[in-house]
Amino acid sequence: ILFLLLLPCSSYSTLLGWVESPGYPMGYLPHTSLNWTRCAPKGQTVSIKLIHMDLENSQDCENDAVKISSNGNLIALLCGKRDYEELQESVNPLLFSSAGGCLTLLFHSDYSNTKRHTGFRGFYTLQDFNECEDEQINKCTQFCHNFVGGYYCSCRHGYHLDEDKHTCTVGCAEDLSGLKRGDVSSPSWPGEYAENVNCKYTLSVEDNLQLELHFSEGFDVEQSPEGNCVDELRIETHSETLGPFCGNKPPHSPLLTHSSHIQIHFTSDGSGTNKGFNIHFKTRGNVCRPVTSNSNTTPLKQEYHWGESVTVTCDLGYVASDGLLKRYDTTCQSNGLWAPMYPCEIVDCGWPDLGRGGILQLVNPDDQNTKYGSQIQFYCTSKFYKLEGNDTSTCNADGEWTGMPKCNEVCGMPETSSTGRILGGKAALLGEIPWQLFITTPKFGGASLINDQWAVTAAHVVNDIPKESVQLYGGLIDATTTGTDVSPIPIEKIIVHPSYRGASLQTNYDNDIALIKFTSRVKLGPNLLPICLPEVNRGVMEGEQGTVSGWGAIFQDNSWSRTSDVLQYVDIPVFPVSKCRNTPSLSNKAMTFTNNMFCAGGKGTDSCKGDSGSPFVSPMLSSGIGPHYLIGIVSWGSPCVRGGATGDKKGYYTKVENYVNWINEIKKNEAQS
Structure with a gap:
């Protein structure tokens, strides 16, 4: 049986009544339950006083039990028989909700009882909660007053409540603008200053004057044992904040503010017995201080x-x-x-230019500083590039990064190689000559990759040909895959050496060299890597062994009759200059030999028609020694049909070392354009 009694009491209602087990006092039945909840308004609690309890007893109250909780938190688990005195002393003091919270009682009985138990009964009521006794709720800094449903704070004489309605402070804001002489002090000076003060004094005079502050003896502002300011005095001018000041030593007196308008701020916490400060202010003519900031x-x-x-x-x-x-x-x-x-x-150098392609990158970019004196570290994102210079750059006083490194292509080092010297030529493995490029139209020839955006070839292969007509391929050895499995490399421009006069008369191939610039950087990999350029004036030595490669004509069916489907290469020696000057006749016309050429070959081994523009590299591939350098470009030679496979062969090559400066100058100018 539940009783609910509502009584009027000023502007709120009182909540009270009985709560008891079903069937009380005749006893509860098996499988009986009760779910009871009452909630209190703000500033009040709901409590229960049990006057009777007789339930089946069990370990941990597993059978029959009363569970009482406040806002979901269990505060009592009861079973068995309890007399009135025990309930009053040890149980009832716990049975109340939090302020403004809810109290819930759950009762249940199991399927059987050895005897019939009478159950429980309790009286619940609404009570006021005394917030002043709860330190977590009561935030009054001085006096706390409880009333039904809440509390309020008050202050001692001379104090007033701050805007938060809890903190007691004193009024100490004062505008002294216009005064050229006077005093500013902490509240109650020279007595102990108040707690929780937040004072602000404003001083303002004509612009051609500055305020001068003189501190009286007895300066005393609370300071921690570690030397930190517990309470503090600060002085704000038009350009800076002086302080905070605390302890027993005042600022140097007189203190020149170099300002005609200042604010003096003083704050204290809720404890301490210190005297504070007194400042006598006056004015003097304005002066400028040295400009010292940086x-x-x-x-x-x-x-x-x-x-x-x-x-x-x-x-x-x-x-x-x-x-x-x-x-x-x-x-x-x-x-x-x-x-x-x-x-x-x-100085701020800003983020450095890392160039195109994303190869050069910063180490931990989120942790880098770009200001003067800062250092940043770089790395190359691909193993096919190596860092040139130091991996660290410094922001200098001119706002530039010093010693900026570059990621240069790893050249002349194929990852695939074969062993043994093959005098008569051999089909290349994929990746064995990764710098070899293939030109299919409009003329058949070769080229060499010298970095990820440039290639070099013979001028007569690409001279007077629109770049749109040239089909250039890389990363392959099988010529039959062009245009299907392998796409051509887009070409931005072709630059023929300015001193090349053309070979229309087929008598002079001097300066037979040209550069091909790609539209974008190619992605380097095991099958596409550049060849190294030689040093200027390295010298091509008589008898020096090198490797020439290409898809040119091969000896088949007892004649030189067709181009090869698979990239071929052969190791051949460099001939003496005297032998090179004894030039063959082409189309019954005498050929010109210059210092920009060398010749090489052997019995049945040489470059041939279709190899023009292809590389002659040293050391030879079969030596297993690297890196390899581009020392020659296939230019012209004796007809392949002469001598068959065993006749003496002599091919002429553009001497690359004579053009390294020209190549580098072209690349530099293009990078700046």
Whole structure:
């Protein structure tokens, strides 16, 4: 049986009544349950006082039990028989909700009882919660007063409640603008200052004057044993904040503020017995201080008067006026300020240019600083590139990164190789000659990759041909895959050596060299790697063994009759210059030999028609020694049909070392354009 009694009481209602087990006092039946909840308004609690309890007893109250909780938190688990005194002393004091919370009682009985138990009965009521006794709720700094449903704070004489309605403080904000002389002190000076103060004093005079502060003896502002300010005094001017000040030593007196308008702030916490401070203020004529922030002033004086000019020089690594000035002149004004005034700020180099392709990258870019003196570290993202220079760069005083490294292509080092010297030529393995490029149209020939955006070939292969007509391929050995499995490399421009006069008469192939620039960087890999350029004036030595490669004509069916489907290469020696000067006749016309050429070959081994533009590299591939260098470009030679497979062969090659400077100059100019 549940009773609910509502009684009027001013502007709120009282909640009270009985809660008891089903069937009380005749006893409860098996499988009986009760779910009871009452909630209190703000500032009050719901409590239960049990006057009777007779339930089946069991371990941990597993059979029959009463569970009482406050806002879901269990506060009592009861079973068995309890007398009235035990309930009053040890149980009832626990049975109340939190302020403004809910109290829930759950009762259940199991399937059987050895005897019939009478159950329980309790009286619930609404009670006021005394917030003043709860330190977690009561935030009053001085007096707390409880009332039904809440509490309020009050203060001692001389204090007032702050806006938070809990903190007691004193009124100490004062505007003393216009006064040229006077005193400012902490509340109750020279007695102990109040707790929880937040004072602000405003002083303001004419612009041509500055305020001068004199501290009285007895300065005493609370300080921690470690030297930190518990309470603090701060002085704010138009350009800076002086302080905080605390302890027993006042600031140097007199304190020149170099300002005609200041605010004095004083704050204290809720404890302490310190006296505070007293400041006598007066005015004097304005002077300018030296400009010292990240700069030096010439001439240097302790103070400057109106009309005096100085030169401000920013410290090393600092610049003024958006980075345009390292030095400027300025004049002291009547208000104690310099004009013009440009703060010297630290140089910022910004993020370095990492170039295209994303190969050069920063180590831990999120942790890098780009200001003067900072260092950043780089790495190359691909194993087919190596870092040139130091991996670390420094931001210098001119706002530039010093020693910026580059990621240069690893050249002349194929990952695939074969062993043994094959005099008569051999089909290449994929990746064995990764710098070899293939030109299919409009002329048949070869080229060499020298970095990820440039190739070099013979001028007569690409001369007077629109770049759109040239089909260039890389990363292959099987010529039959072009246009199907392998796509051509897009070409941006073709640059023929300016001294090449063309070979229309087929008598002079001097300066037979041209550069091909790609539209974008190719992705290097095991099957596509550049060849190294030789040093200038390295010299091509008589008898030097090298490797020439290409898809040109091969000896088949007892004649040189067709081009090869698979890339071929052969190791051949360089001939003496005297033998090279004994040039063959082509189309019954005498050929010209110059210092820009060398010749090489052997019995049945040589480059042939269709190999033009292909590389001659040294050391030879079969030596297993690297890196390999491009020392020659297939240019011209004796007809392949002469001598069959065993006749003496002599091919002529453009001497690349004579054109390294030209190649580098072209690449540099293109990079800057």
